[in-house]
Amino acid sequence: MQLMGRQSWLFDRRPVILATGTVVGPFEGQGPLAADFDHVHDELSIGQDSWEKAERALFEEAAQLAAKKAGIAMDQVRFLVGGDLMNQIISSTFAARTLAVPFIGVFGACSTSMLSLATAAMLVDAGGAPYAMAVTCSHNATAEKQFRYPTEYGSQKPPTAQFTVTGAGAALLGRSGSGPVITAATIGKIVDFGVKDPFNMGAAMAPAAVDTILAHMNDLNRSPDDYDLIVTGDLSKVGHRLALELFAREGFPIDKTVYSDCGMMIYDYEKQNVQAGASGCACSAVVTYGHLLNRMKKGELKRILVVATGALLSTISYQQGESIPCIAHAVAIESGVN
């Protein structure tokens, strides 16, 4: 691998995404991408007796599915890179306990999918592991309980609010094999433009997404038309619109490619009451590993840039009147045979 520019890597060994595992909850199963997920649960409790246990069950299931689909035993996976939204990332740690794989825990809030994927790609490309897995998860009820209000609390969500996805996405990477390949990644800096409203994450995260995308293009000397699709993780309606504004002001020709957002893709705005759209670590994970890679396998997409975005606040920082620092990590994925 090579360091490119200030904050990007070029993976010349081109680690392969051998298989992915995507599982979601019932609400996501009612959305337009349901057919692209490996398993849709019909109960939010995932058959567990607490929301927290449900979330880790999703993580475990996604990881096990990815290994199974690749025909690899879990103990051949050398390293598991994972994280989630819970305090002390307990969903990932408790799941990793079950999976019994050496574990690198990362916290990127909703940017964890690409943060973990970039880290796992770096491991494989640098020769540090023949197989590495990147997994992340989120659950609507655990997120509401931790960050906002108890789930049965009657609050009226504003139209900028987003709905946390219940699900988990896992990607198993290897040195060779057939499947989409990871060619580059850009690690984001923390960007904070002073937005304080946790019910308007899209606005908080948009500058971070734009910052990382610009850095990526600069570091790798690329431009938007090098990609068939640039997709952000969960800016949703409000953030997506702001990102477009920011691109316009920077003179960045985003219109040379298709620019989309996972948070706007996973739910049906007409039928599902999700205000601005989706959020949560699982949002970018399941949409990328399920839907986008499927499209790539069908030949509809050849080269995509997935930019997962995260809001790095805690309940205490918010109550203390702090603003919301955000981050975005980008991974370039190409269809190709290694």
Added chain:
Amino acid sequence: MDLVRAFLVGGTICLVGQLLMDVFKMTAPYAMTALVVSGAVLDGLGWYDPLIEFAGAGATVPITSFGNALFHGALQELERYGWIGIITGMFEVTSAGISAAIIFSFLAALVFRPKG
């Protein structure tokens, strides 16, 4: 007639709460606190009791009555015992509501599971 007045007054107080949230951009906890405080102030001015006479449940059901009750309790004890009554009196009048909420919530936790 009682019902109409309860509807109008209660609805108006809720309307004020909604405006505090939408127009003044207060979050729910802040808006509700503001209403509790105004209940106390209105009672201090002697206006809340007449409102209760007029609108019945329209004035006792909204959370403003909580502030009113707190002040009422303080006032009762103030009149009886002097300044120390302010402290001892406050929870006299609201204890039914709070106890009911605590007990019923506890029982609910025994019986119900969160649905998400």
Added chain:
Amino acid sequence: MAQNRKKPPGKKPPGRGVSLSPEEYRTLAKQAEPKRNAFANAVRAFLVGGLICVIGQLVQTVYIEWFGFEKKEAGNPTVATMILLSVLLTGFGVYDKIAQWAGAGTAVPVTGFANSMASAAIEHRSEGFVLGVGGKMFKGGRPGRSSFGTVAAFLVAIVYMMFHPELIKGGK
């Protein structure tokens, strides 16, 4: 496919980061916020809030007519009944759906108070009954209201007392 095509000469790429200042960005973000439909919300709050008070009035009448409470005393059992009703609706998972629609219409009446305690109690059952249910029952924003309301009433009482100095001694 070449990984690193050279850019055509003479084309200046955009800068590295967002060049807007944070203040400018926040102004932009404010404009991008979808407008809350304050009018519709206000109407719904009025209707639902009024309706809940009507129900309260009916309950109070029942206590006066059938159970023989005095008008003054009927307030307590009425409030307790309203609290019970909202705790039940919270337990059945229905309250939050109504509240999303009604906003302040369900939050302002005492039902909102009951819902916030009941929802916290139900949610935190997974942490046990003492620390979870008991300890976190007051989590839903209500401790703020009760404590703040208490302090406010205290202050109002002190102000009142200053206007009625004959009360300081008591014995009325």
